[in-house]
Amino acid sequence: MxxxxxxxxxxxxxxxxxxxxxxxxxxxxxxxxxxxxxxxxxxxxxxxxxxxxxxxxxxxxxxxxxxxxxxxxxxxxxxxxxxxxxxxxxxxxxxxxxxxxxxxxxxxxxxxxxxxxxxxxxxxxxxxxxxxxxxxxxxxxxxxxxxxxxxxxxxxxxxxxxxxxxxxxxxxxxxxxxxxxxxNDPDVEVPDRPTVGITMFGVTTPCVQTAREWLEAQGYETIVFHATGTGGRAMENLIEEGVIDGVLDVTTTEWADEHVGGVLAAGPDRLDAAGEAGIPQVVSVGALDMVNFGPRDTVPEKFEGRQFHIHNPQVTLMRTTPDENAAIGEIIAGKLNAATGPVSLALPLEGVSMLDADGEDFHDPEADEALFEALRDHLDEDVHLLELDANVNDEEFALAIAEQLDEYMQDRR
Incomplete structure (x- = not known):
């Protein structure tokens, strides 16, 4: 360019x-x-x-x-x-x-x-x-x-x-x-406004769309990353390079793949960059109800008998268990505890994805509660905990996390 x-x-x-x-x-x-x-x-x-x-x-x-x-x-x-x-x-x-x-x-x-x-x-x-x-x-x-x-x-x-x-x-x-x-000069406008990185998956899209639109109305530039492993790593790298000023980490699903053995893991450094940089972050648990694999016949044999959802012929989703969620919750809590800047954890108590809503394939209150309880038990007091009786995709939840990040960003200014 x-x-x-x-x-x-x-x-x-x-x-x-x-x-x-x-x-x-x-x-x-x-x-x-x-x-x-x-x-x-x-x-x-x-x-x-x-x-x-x-x-x-x-x-x-x-x-x-x-x-x-x-x-x-x-x-x-x-x-x-x-x-x-x-x-x-x-x-x-x-x-x-x-x-x-x-x-x-x-x-x-x-x-x-x-x-x-x-x-x-x-x-x-x-x-x-x-x-x-x-x-x-x-x-x-x-x-x-x-x-x-x-x-x-x-x-x-x-x-x-x-x-x-x-x-x-x-x-x-x-x-x-x-x-x-x-x-050739494409004459791409580089706005002089703070940039927010947001993570999204198909099953958290409504949340991200609502939060993104609200943040942009407040004057923020937003960059949305598809939480497919590479997407999470890309956001971490851009935080390290100083491109991103704040993070709305709606979708931490890559940690399910990292812990359980799915195909969309982002590596053990996921969730480190924002904390190390000291930039404001609001983190949630979007799509931690699922582990990602390719076509159904590519799922490792050791997972036979688990609950699956065929997203499309190329993508098979597997529901995380209470034990897996408890372990993931402890890992995420440790990452947030290490943050040097303002950080909030937001829990949608009525489901962490579209598939985890009442009546959907992955709705499992026991597994969700194992995740939430592990996070509550292992979070330090200086990590702000925000709990809402809503699904991650409800407008109420999306606006709450966006407003929380805006508050942190305003304080920084």
Whole structure:
């Protein structure tokens, strides 16, 4: 994305690749970029051989930035070690170039190895910096490469091995897309108002919609994150980067997956960032009645006999038990107790999701009470506890948590 000052200078695209094996292909991408009037900075992350074309940052410098030397990586001959080290080095180089104003966009070309290295560099850059990866593995599971960053991945269709009518077209398209991103100003408005991060799941959508609309009417910018594991991690990362000023963590369902073993876990650091940053947060227990799996036949055999809800052919939900909820409640209480800023826990006593409402599949007052009781028992006194006789999606509950966060935010101002 072109910055305001970039219009007065030539944009620079950093291209990351293994120049010892993909020099021809990367050279072609460089030429397409240069023909469109952008500067190109080649970063060589090849380990085993000499570069086929001249890099701007040599592989030796990348290895050193990754805490090792090119000679030691060659001597070890361990591909996994080399990919990890060069990924760390490429990330450090990319950050350095970006901080110095010498990186407006980043492009990568390659197979699984360079995809791992180049996307490590991309993940080190802020959201909004154009990131484009042409990869042989882009049609599979891309989560390990994309993580929580805005990385565009383009499947190369054929292997990136030599130039032909197919590879030229794909690489040229990627290069031209990058040119478009770094040379055009989208004129996106960046409002000067406090930003609130909100977590949502399908089964907590009414709550989030009501709270979001109310907060925006009070003058807040809101960013809603889908609590699918990656979404929770993305919010945590943006809190750490200072993008988010307050958190309405309606949907903490990722902790059910983390504790029980579902597919949408956000990791053990979920709920840490806001507390460590000391920013205001209001946390609830949205969708902690469920653990997420893929199609029904992918649910691990150890869970046979449990209560399931088929959300759609690709998503199977499993009801959490009283014991699981009690354990999750203790974990969340510990996270909130560690917060250094104002924090409130909001409990919807009539259900934590759409499916936990009276008459719905997951309505289980005993399991809910186990969760609530564990939270009450383990919360410190300085964590404000808000309990309402409402379902999480009732307007009364949504407005109450939004107003509580607004109170904290106003006090901070």
């Amino acid at each position: 072109a910055s305001a000052d970039q219009r007065d200078r030539t944009a620079t695209v950093v291209v990351v690749g293994t120049l010892d094996t993909k020099g021809e292909e990367i050279g072609f991408a460089r030429d397409v970029l240069a023909a469109q009037g952008v500067d190109v900075h080649l970063v060589d992350v090849g380990v085993m051989g000499d570069p086929e074309i001249e890099p701007d940052t040599p592989a030796s410098a990348v290895a050193e930035a990754g805490g090792t030397t090119l000679a030691s990586l060659r001597e070890a001959g361990d591909r996994g070690e080399a990919v990890e080290a060069m990924g760390e080095g490429a990330a450090a180089i990319a950050e350095r170039l970006h901080d110095g104003g010498d990186l407006d966009g980043i492009l990568g070309l390659g197979g699984s190895g360079n995809t791992s290295i180049a996307t490590a560099a991309m993940r080190a850059l802020p959201v909004g910096v154009p990131k484009f990866m042409v990869s042989t593995v882009a049609s599979g599971d891309t989560e390990p490469y994309v993580g929580t960053r805005d990385i565009a991945m383009l499947y190369s269709v054929a292997d990136i091995e030599g130039l032909n009518q197919l590879s030229r077209t794909v690489i040229a398209n990627a290069a031209l897309a990058m040119v478009g991103m770094v040379t």
